[in-house]
Amino acid sequence: MSDSPLLVTCGLPYTNGQCHIGHLRTYVPADFYVRYLRHIGKEVVFICGSDNHGTPIVISADQSGKTPREISEIYHNHFDQTFKRMNVFFDRFGMTDDPANHQRTKIIVQSLIDNGHVYQKTISQSYCPNCKMFLPDRYVEGICPYCGAHARGDECDQGCGKHLEPGEITEPVCKVCRGKAELREQDHYFFKLGDFSEFLQEYLPTLKGTTNARNYAMGWLKEGLHDWCITRTLDWGVKFPGHDNLVVYVWVDAPIGYMAFTEEWAKENNGNWEQFWRGDQPIVHFIGQDIIYHHCVFWPAILKGAGYATPDAVVASGMVKINDKTFSKSRGYVIWTNDDYLDQGLPADYLRYYLLAYTSHTKELNFSWEIFQERINNELVDTLGNFLYRTMHFAANKLGGIPDGEADTEICKRIQQTLDAVGDEMERYEFKNAIDEMMALASYGNSYIQNNAPWKLIKEDREAAEKVILNCLQIAKACTLLFDALLPEESQKGWEMLGYTDSITKHSIAEATEGFAHNNLPKPSILFAKIEDDTRNTLDDIMKKRIEEAEMSENTDNQITEVQTDERITIDEFARVEMKVAKILSAEKIEGSKKLLKIQVTLGDEERQIVSGIAQYYTPEELAGKSVVVVTNLKKAKLFGVESDGMILAAGDNASLLIPNEDVLPGTEIL
Known part of the structure; x- marks a missing residue:
């Protein structure tokens, strides 16, 4: 990996709902990546924040009797605290509605205007005569002009998935009063995305990260790029320069939040934000698969047009299923991070492990409590936890601590092979493969202690038994250092059971092959507890009841719809x-x-x-x-x-x- 400092960002959670495991598919892998980089001596700035603008938040605010800012702050704090409960810690977690992002967005938009990349155009836009207002984005729904499916104002979410510009939707209906909307003319501003086709043709093949991000973006580029309307008729958002009746489209100011939050971090930490956004230090974006277009096409074009540096890598996660069903909050196929997991007393480390170890980062992840139980019990408990406990228990109880000497060359060589393999997989963003390599080392340790049977050997040759346990302790140290990026709570406990009194985060993974400078071992404890059947059944019942309730509500809604027709x-x-x-x-x-x-x-x-x-x-x-x-x-x-x-x-x-x-x-x- 490069020796340059890195900026790592995560896609911004939208402040219009609670955190679920679909969100965590982005944030936990990014945190794992950042922790690993720091363990190998890299300097990393880890940035995120909440996305506060757009029509859905205005609608939620209207319905709740709160202001959009109040709604945003509620969910901003919710995500901030939830991420911390999941041991995901950012160097800066900002808000796109804060002054830094307003200011940086206006600067960038003005640069795009000055550089000739933005033009004004009169368009026909949905207008509700009953509510007496233009209907931006999700205030309107109707029929997709491309495939004929029912669609919301900015996207054909039920059909072809195409982005819809204002005024494109046919048979528009106001979502506020349910009345028919009509088309009226209004002036808006467009970004000349098509001007950047040549730039993107050169840029995308060099973009690092996951292949799904690069390939999807290349596919859209081949279809041809269309100019984007970058203004909306709303009071809530960043004001478009010179027009108090228009705000900047949320997909302009949201990614600019990455830059604004970096500026805020730099101000608080005497850092240099320009080394990333105006210099040549790497920028890595972790995102969900559904926003690849915005990050690999739209966002680089904006940065290029305004004279800023572009991302070096985009790491896009696959989607999430629940019990082999498409993830759906409305239908109950969802796992809420707090209500369904953390508040049930389950360890954050277990969910972190499942999210990263179940499948490749770019593939679809299926969550079920049965598979969750199986993976935790078989891998964390029976493989890693079993090896660490049996090694340290024997050393503390039978040998009185860590034996003198150094681990065998063969053992250190096996550990180094694991370090190298993990490094290679992490550089390719193959997180599951990296974890498989880590777990393989724990399995090797289990086989080694079982085959050498120090509990038998000690009766005949204490020195040989001590050597076996010293080798096992060396493997245990390596496992603890490696797994810290993934399982920070339990790895710290394991580190302390190895006799260390400081934070494991202060130590390099390279120390995995170094011996011990101390001999004392405290009394060990079992790190990982099994998920019992009763616990699994209780968690499964919670989800099943939610699904039944959602199905009942859907049936009721369908009955109402029939009457309304x-x-x-x-x-x-x-x-x-x-x-x-x-x-x-x-x-x-x-x-x-x-x-x-x-x-x-x-x-x-x-x-x-x-x-x-x-x-x-x-x-x-x-x-x-x-x-x-x-x-x-x-x-x-x-x-x-x-x-x-x-x-x-x-x-x-x-x-x-x-x-x-x-x-x-x-x-x-x-x-």
């Missing part, structure tokens, strides 16, 4: 719906669900059990005794494993119950 039914069809007045006898919450209540009702001549999604609006106590209207001839269903025989009718966002105007006997039919 105005597909009228006949009076005969309506007559088939049987509705009666019922009195609620009791209600109770369903364990594991935030929305559902199990409700017992009487219809006069019979009692029924109904599951209703109104737990967020009513307590069980206030429901008891109420008269409600129930659909009684629906087919029975099971929700969260609980049988439901009927539907309680409610209206509006707050689930206002439909109740008789005066006392009516239970069982009375609605005519």
